[in-house]
Amino acid sequence: MDLLVKSVVEGNVQQVVESSKTHLSSGVDPLDIIADGLVAGMNIVGPRFKSGEMYVPEVIMSAKAMSEGMKILKTFLKDDDLPSEGKIVIGTVKGDLHDIGKNLVAILLESSGYKIINLGVDVSPEEFSEAVHEHQPDVIGLSALLTTTMMEMKNTVDYLSEKGLRNNVKIITGGAPVSAAFSREIGADGYASDAGSAIELVQSLLKND
Ligand code: B12
Numbered sequence: 001m002d003l004l005v006k007s008v009v010e011g012n013v014q015q016v017v018e019s020s021k022t023h024l025s026s027g028v029d030p031l032d033i034i035a036d037g038l039v040a041g042m043n044i045v046g047p048r049f050k051s052g053e054m055y056v057p058e059v060i061m062s063a064k065a066m067s068e069g070m071k072i073l074k075t076f077l078k079d080d081d082l083p084s085e086g087k088i089v090i091g092t093v094k095g096d097l098h099d100i101g102k103n104l105v106a107i108l109l110e111s112s113g114y115k116i117i118n119l120g121v122d123v124s125p126e127e128f129s130e131a132v133h134e135h136q137p138d139v140i141g142l143s144a145l146l147t148t149t150m151m152e153m154k155n156t157v158d159y160l161s162e163k164g165l166r167n168n169v170k171i172i173t174g175g176a177p178v179s180a181a182f183s184r185e186i187g188a189d190g191y192a193s194d195a196g197s198a199i200e201l202v203q204s205l206l207k208n209d
Helices: 002-010 013-025 030-050 056-074 100-111 125-135 150-162 180-185 195-207
Strands: 086-092 114-118 139-143 170-174
Touching: 002 013, 002 030, 002 056, 013 030, 013 056, 030 056, 030 100, 030 195, 056 100, 086 100, 086 125, 086 195, 100 114, 100 139, 100 170, 100 195, 125 139, 125 150, 139 150, 139 195, 150 170, 170 180, 170 195
Parallel strands: 086 114, 086 139, 139 170
Antiparallel strands: none
């Protein structure tokens, strides 16, 4: 399985696909290939990105390699075979079109076992609210990259509170202009400065549930 782990870390799509097929044909359980190969690889990528040893394009290649491997392995799984750590709705707030960082957070959370509902960019408080009704997530992730759209985070938090939707869901925030202090001020449950820390944050918020 070492080769598969290494290939995910290196973002070598072809090698990940070949290695996944080799393990399948030698009879290894697809769930083990996912956990000990693909996820194990992304578990190395997350901390390396956080510590600055890996950069955005490399993380994207690793994630692509992982998802190509998943495509093959998933066909051998039943729908409820994959364990889920929790459900996360994530989106960039209204008026803001930046999504590179938010998508990285989504990718790393997904590779850590969370089910992700990515609402995209320019997401209004009403759309977040609808997503809570529809998907019943454990966590909502709000992203903003503009100082002018940071206040949309507050509007979203306030809107969800008004609608009585805060009881079973934690709200986390992130994005370059956002800080832990701002996040606390607007009443969110947590803040993370990067995708690696976002995983730790979600794990700790859901553990305390
Ligand atoms: C790429 C980019 C764009 C692209 C976006 C493409 C895309 N699909 O995302 C385009 C060209 C569209 C764009 C447009 C604009 N941009 Co722009 N853009 C950038 C740029 C260069 C990089 C942002 C980025 O992707 N960083 C890389 C990612 C990996 O980092 P990140 O986003 O910070 O994400 C990490 C963390 O913040 C965190 N995180 C992010 N989201 C979340 C969410 C959660 C829940 C959590 C926990 C963590 C988390 O984890 C991520 C991964 O580690 C920045 C400058 C910069 N260096 O930041 C300017 C910047 C953000 N843009 C800026 C501006 C002004 C604009 C425009 C207004 C320009 C214009 N006049 O048209 C428009 C606004 C459009 C709009 N309505 O949103 C300013 C913002 C200034 C400010 N303080 O408000 C910046 C800072 C540039 C500058 N120095 O002036 N932009």
